[in-house]
Amino acid sequence: MRNPAVFFIAPMILSDVDAVMDIERVSHLEPWSEVSFIEELERSYSHVLVARAPDPKQEPRKISSPEERRSGAIVGYICFWDVADEIQILNVAVRADFHRQGIGRALLLRALESGCERSARVAVLEVRPSNVAARRLYESAGFREVGRRPNYYEKMNEPAILMEMELDPYCKAHRFRESPSKEMIIIAEDKQSKRQPLHALSKLTSHRSESRRND
Numbered sequence: 001m002r003n004p005a006v007f008f009i010a011p012m013i014l015s016d017v018d019a020v021m022d023i024e025r026v027s028h029l030e031p032w033s034e035v036s037f038i039e040e041l042e043r044s045y046s047h048v049l050v051a052r053a054p055d056p057k058q059e060p061r062k063i064s065s066p067e068e069r070r071s072g073a074i075v076g077y078i079c080f081w082d083v084a085d086e087i088q089i090l091n092v093a094v095r096a097d098f099h100r101q102g103i104g105r106a107l108l109l110r111a112l113e114s115g116c117e118r119s120a121r122v123a124v125l126e127v128r129p130s131n132v133a134a135r136r137l138y139e140s141a142g143f144r145e146v147g148r149r150p151n152y153y154e155k156m157n158e159p160a161i162l163m164e165m166e167l168d169p170y171c172k173a174h175r176f177r178e179s180p181s182k183e184m185i186i187i188a189e190d191k192q193s194k195r196q197p198l199h200a201l202s203k204l205t206s207h208r209s210e211s212r213r214n215d
């Protein structure tokens with residue numbers, strides 16, 4: 001069996017903004033600005049996580065220090081908010097040359113896991129009907145369409161599909177699940193603090209909001 005791919009997920013820090021913007025500009029029809037990301041880093045209820053590929057000069061299994069983990073290129077990110085009993089997914093993108101490697105799903109599941117950790121009831125997001133990749137990703141995680149906002153994406157003349165996922169069944173199922181993945185190892189540095197992340201290892205299967213519109 002081939003070795004699983006290894007990616008690191010950690011809270012975004014200020015010095016990550018340029019690399020995140022490189023992905024953001026080419027990923028969305030209405031990209032966020034640099035300032036948007038900086039504002040997110042300052043909001044207490046906002047989480048921005050970045051996924052990094054391991055530095056090709058390092059042997060992934062031997063990487064142990066946060067500095068070594070931070071030396072790889074950023075290949076994706078997710079931004080979500082804690083709002084009352086909801087997790088609101090605002091933005092997720094993966095670098096095009098890393099698509100279909102499970103990174104988008106890993107980031108999304110990390111956000112859901114964060115919702116489980118704080119006993120959130122539901123995860124919500126908005127997506128364009130024509131964004132098939134994103135819709136499939138969300139559906140595969142367990143999101144279902146619950147409504148539409150007409151003419152939400154004015155530039156594209158498209159409504160927003162509102163999607164929702166009840167977290168309780170997901171959290172219960174995953175609490176007792178054995179590490180299922182043979183395909184990818186995600187090393188998640190938990191967001192207890194944006195400055196001093198804790199380290200937690202989780203294995204995953206191969207597997208928005210009004211104020212910040214995304215597609």
Ligand SMILES: CC(C)(COP(=O)(O)OP(=O)(O)OC[C@H]1O[C@@H](n2cnc3c(N)ncnc32)[C@H](O)[C@@H]1OP(=O)(O)O)[C@@H](O)C(=O)NCCC(=O)NCCS
Binds near residue numbers: 131133136
């Ligand atoms: C949507 C996006 C984040 C997916 O990231 P990714 O890392 O390529 O996704 P994953 O590899 O984790 O794929 C997970 C699942 O999503 C679905 N999926 C992903 N890309 C897909 C595509 N191009 N077509 C159909 N389904 C797709 C599949 O069900 C896939 O599972 P599978 O590979 O086992 O079949 C990525 O395409 C992206 O960055 N798009 C541009 C930004 C964007 O649209 N963000 C969402 C805004 S709402």
